[in-house]
Amino acid sequence: MEDRFGHLISYLRISVTDRCNERCGYCMPSELQEWLSRDEVMSYEEILRVTEIGARLGVRKVRITGGEPLTRRDIVPFCERLCRVAGIDDVGISTNGTLLAKVQPDGRTTAAALVDAGVRSANISLDTLDRETYRAATGRDYFDRALAGIDAALEAGFEKVKLNAVLMRNSSEEQLSGLVNFAHQRGLLLRFIELMPVSTSDVLTERNFLPVAEALRLLQAEFGAFEPRPDFKTNGPASYYAVPGRGQLVGFIGAMTNFHFCDSCNKLRLTCDGKLRPCLGSHLEFDLLAEIRRGADDEQIAAFFRHVVERKPREHEFRDNYQPGRQMVAIGG
Ligand code: SAM
Ligand code: SF4
Numbered sequence: 001m002e003d004r005f006g007h008l009i010s011y012l013r014i015s016v017t018d019r020c021n022e023r024c025g026y027c028m029p030s031e032l033q034e035w036l037s038r039d040e041v042m043s044y045e046e047i048l049r050v051t052e053i054g055a056r057l058g059v060r061k062v063r064i065t066g067g068e069p070l071t072r073r074d075i076v077p078f079c080e081r082l083c084r085v086a087g088i089d090d091v092g093i094s095t096n097g098t099l100l101a102k103v104q105p106d107g108r109t110t111a112a113a114l115v116d117a118g119v120r121s122a123n124i125s126l127d128t129l130d131r132e133t134y135r136a137a138t139g140r141d142y143f144d145r146a147l148a149g150i151d152a153a154l155e156a157g158f159e160k161v162k163l164n165a166v167l168m169r170n171s172s173e174e175q176l177s178g179l180v181n182f183a184h185q186r187g188l189l190l191r192f193i194e195l196m197p198v199s200t201s202d203v204l205t206e207r208n209f210l211p212v213a214e215a216l217r218l219l220q221a222e223f224g225a226f227e228p229r230p231d232f233k234t235n236g237p238a239s240y241y242a243v244p245g246r247g248q249l250v251g252f253i254g255a256m257t258n259f260h261f262c263d264s265c266n267k268l269r270l271t272c273d274g275k276l277r278p279c280l281g282s283h284l285e286f287d288l289l290a291e292i293r294r295g296a297d298d299e300q301i302a303a304f305f306r307h308v309v310e311r312k313p314r315e316h317e318f319r320d321n322y323q324p325g326r327q328m329v330a331i332g333g
Contacts (some may be wrong), residue, residue, distance in 0.1 A: 001057050001058050001305065001306060001309045002309075003278075003309050003310060003312040004310065004312070004314075005312070005314045007264075007265050007266060007312060008058075008266055009057075009058065009059070009266055009267070009268055009309055009312075010058055010059060010060045010061060010266050011059065011060070011061045011062075011063070011235060011266045011267045011268070012051065012054050012059045012061070012062050012063075012267070012268050012269075012270060013062075013063045013065055013267055013268070013269045013270070014047060014051070014062060014063070014064055014065065014269075014270045015065050015066050015067060015069075015269070015270065015271050015272040016041075016042075016047065016064055016065075016066055016067070016069050016072050016075065016078070016272055017041065017066045017067040017068070017069060017071060017072045017272050018035060018036050018041070018066070018067045018272050018273075019035055019066070019067045019068065019071050019072075020066060020067045020068040020071065020096075021068055021071055021096075021098060021099070021140065021142070022068065022096055022098070022138040022139060022140045022142065023138060023139030023140065024125075024137060024138050024139070024166075025137065025139075025203055026166060026168070026195055026198075026203050026204075026208075027198070036272065036273055040273050041272050041273060042270075042272060042273065042274045042289055044074070044078045044081070046274065046289065046292055047078075047082075047270070048078075048081055048082065048085065049292070049298075049301075050270060050288065050292070050301070051082060051085050051088060052085050052086070053298055053301050053302050053305065054268075054305060055085055055086060055087030055088050056087065056302065057302060057305055057306070059087070059088065059268075060087065060088065060089055060090065061088070061089070061090040061091075061092070061235055062082060062085075062088055062090070062091050062092075063091075063092045063093065063094060063123075064079065064082070064091070064092070064093045064094070064119075065093070065094040066094075066272070067272065068095065068096055068098075068099070069093055069094070069095060070093075070095055070098075070099035070100070070102075070110060071099070076104065076110065076113045076114060076117055077117075079091065079093070079114055079117040079118070079119050080117035080118065083117055083118030083119065084118070090120055090121075090235075091118060091119050091120060092119065092120060092121035092122065092123065092160075093114060093119055093121070093122050093123070094122075094123045094125070094164075095122060095123070095124055095125070095149070096124070096125045096138070096142075096146060096149075097122075097124040097125065097126065097145075097146045097147075097149030097150055097153070098140075098142045098145040098146050098149055099145075099149065100114075100122070100124070100148075100149030100150075100152045100153050100156075101145065101148040101149050101151065101152035109152045109155070109156060110152070111149070111152040111153045111155070111156035111158070112152070112155070112156040112157075114156070114158075115156045115157055115158055119158070120158065120159045120160065121158055121159055121160035121161070121162065122153045122158045122160075122161050122162070123162045123163075123164055124146070124149065124150055124153060124161065124162070124163055124164070125163075125164045125165070125166075126146055126150070126163050126164070126165060126179070127165045127166055127168070127171075127172065127175065128165075128171070128172075128175045128179075129175060129178045129179060129182055130174075130175065131143040131144075133171060133175070134146070137168075137171070150163075150186070150188070154186060154187075154188075160189065161188055161189075162188065162189045162190070162191060162234075163179070163182075163183055163188045163189070163190045163191070164191050164193055165179055165190065165191070165192050165193065166192075166193045166194075166195055167192050167193065167194055167195060167209075167210040167211075167212065167215055168195060168208050168210060169207065169208050169209060169210040170207075170208075172192075172210055172215065173210070173215075173218060176192075176215055176218055176219050176222075177219060177222050177223070180219060180223070180243065180248070180250060183248070183250070184243070184246060184248045189234075189249060189251065190250050190251065191238050191250070191251035191252070191253055192212055192215050192250070192251070192252050192253065193253040193255075194209070194210075194211060194212055194253060194254050194255050194256045194257065195208060195209055195210070195256075196255050196256065196280070198280065209256070211254065211256070211257045212239075212252040212253065212254040212257060212258070213254070213257060215252065216241065216252060219243075219250070223243055223244060224244040224245075225244060226241035226242060226243060226244065226250070227241060227242040227244070228240075228241055229241060229242050229249060232249060234251075235266070236253070237253060237255070237258075237262075237264065237265070238251030238252060238253045239251065239252050239253075239254070239258070240252075255316065262279075262314065262315035262316055265279070265312075267280075268305075268308065268309070268312075270288070271285070273289060274287065274288050274289020274290070274292065275287055275288065275289070276288045276304070276305070276308045277308075278308050278309065278311055278312035278313065279312060279313050279316055280316065282313050282316060284311055284313070286304065286307070286308050286311075288301070288304055288308075291304055
């Protein structure tokens with residue numbers, strides 16, 4: 001599927017839940033959140049049907065996210081079925097990692113069970129290596145669990161394990177080099193992500209925002225000049241740089257400051273309540289689940305997909321005094 005601006009859509013990011021076992025301030029409002037009822041959330045059957053139709057239209061890669069996807073019951077058997085959908089050749093998961101080391105009834109870690117199910121990559125969020133900062137940022141004292149999850153992911157043998165760290169001024173600066181060293185020691189691909197206005201508006205302020213260029217400058221002051229590696233591409237919008245003398249690559253995801261950020265966008269998002277969103281940074285969303293539940297056939301759902309792709313904006317609206325409508329946890333990061 002191609003949109004009006006030449007974006008080729010091959011990537012569907014699917015949120016399977018709005019629930020989470022953590023409370024990151026930049027993602028979820030601190031006041032008690034009302035969860036969606038079970039009925040409002042897409043069933044696994046419904047998600048699989050949408051994925052099958054998406055695959056017929058050219059979707060090749062799917063990433064499972066949330067909320068915290070590993071809090072949803074039977075996520076492993078669901079992933080197994082998702083990995084078998086004809087045409088889908090890459091399934092990944094985004095997780096805070098805290099449940100990856102959890103042992104399944106059959107004795108495998110959740111990470112190992114996901115690998116056996118066919119999940120190829122795990123993107124794990126870790127913003128800090130300091131236990132107290134972790135607790136303050138996530139609202140939970142799960143630092144050890146997150147580290148155990150990273151180890152479990154490495155042991156399980158995912159093809160790729162990436163670390164994602166969101167940049168927050170007056171907090172991340174001290175964490176940058178530690179995270180780079182941590183990723184190097186474990187052979188993880190680390191990416192730093194600029195804060196985006198997808199949470200309550202009080203979080204995304206000038207006071208909290210740390211641009212990727214500044215993070216890069218701080219790192220270069222410590223490690224020496226990083227070499228840009230425009231030749232290195234994953235399936236996302238990160239710009240990669242090589243750390244001198246190490247062969248380590250580090251990614252920078254500058255959604256706010258990189259004006260070419262949207263040029264190569266290949267994504268659609270499906271929220272856990274079945275809204276198809278053409279862009280994270282736009283309020284446009286289309287109620288696919290309502291179509292499904294009113295009995296739409298596969299051809300009608302395919303037409304719905306194409307309609308959403310046609311409405312995909314040229315670029316996100318985050319720079320235009322964007323007011324968040326939904327929290328990240330409710331969209332799916
Ligand atoms: N719970 C999982 C996790 O934390 O990885 C998956 C969902 S989470 C919404 C996906 C990613 O979005 C995480 O890497 C998280 O750090 C990032 N994220 C959440 N809120 C964000 C914000 N306001 N700006 C930038 N990234 C954000
Ligand atoms: Fe939960 Fe992930 Fe959002 Fe943190 S970033 S609150 S772990 S969904």
